[in-house]
Amino acid sequence: MNFIKLCLVSLLTGWWMVPTNLVKHDLHLSKTELAVNAEDQAIQMSLHIYTDDLERAIEQMNGATDLKISTEHEKEEAVQWIYDYLSAHLQLTVDGEAKPFDWVGKEPTSDFQAIWVYLEIPGIAAVKDLQVKYDVLMELYDDQRNILMVLDSAGKRTYHLFEPKQKSIDISF
Numbered sequence: 001m002n003f004i005k006l007c008l009v010s011l012l013t014g015w016w017m018v019p020t021n022l023v024k025h026d027l028h029l030s031k032t033e034l035a036v037n038a039e040d041q042a043i044q045m046s047l048h049i050y051t052d053d054l055e056r057a058i059e060q061m062n063g064a065t066d067l068k069i070s071t072e073h074e075k076e077e078a079v080q081w082i083y084d085y086l087s088a089h090l091q092l093t094v095d096g097e098a099k100p101f102d103w104v105g106k107e108p109t110s111d112f113q114a115i116w117v118y119l120e121i122p123g124i125a126a127v128k129d130l131q132v133k134y135d136v137l138m139e140l141y142d143d144q145r146n147i148l149m150v151l152d153s154a155g156k157r158t159y160h161l162f163e164p165k166q167k168s169i170d171i172s173f
Contacts, residue, residue: 038153070108
């Protein structure tokens with residue numbers, strides 16, 4: 001059968017169509033690196049989050065539209081909205097006391113698909129127990145997963161997975 005006939009038969013019979021249950025779904029993942037920095041007496045965090053998902057979450061949270069995060073057209077209020085969103089969805093309790101974080105900054109990834117957000121909790125010389133609630137974007141996606149890498153003051157790394165059925169964890173140092 002020549003190529004044109006094969007294409008015509010394929011088009012008419014629909015055998016080339018991919019069943020919808022085999023179509024790949026988007027990846028819904030964020031990651032946070034959390035370091036207990038004894039020298040600086042602070043908990044320092046770096047969050048990697050996809051920009052389009054973050055914009056959608058902020059829009060859902062407060063109705064803000066057309067944020068254009070990390071572009072030259074970024075809305076003036078974008079940093080405050082990002083901070084407010086993260087404050088609601090990333091919460092730390094250090095040795096039994098809830099601790100708000102300070103905004104350090106943000107920058108886009110090299111491909112502009114995501115951003116890095118930098119946060120810090122100053123005045124922390126040591127940590128015995130840390131409770132982390134990390135449900136970023138889980139209100140949007142039922143398959144959202146968040147990864148937390150913790151680096152303690154001794155240099156030991158641990159990894160934790162947050163998912164809709166487990167949005168918080170307790171870590172003892």
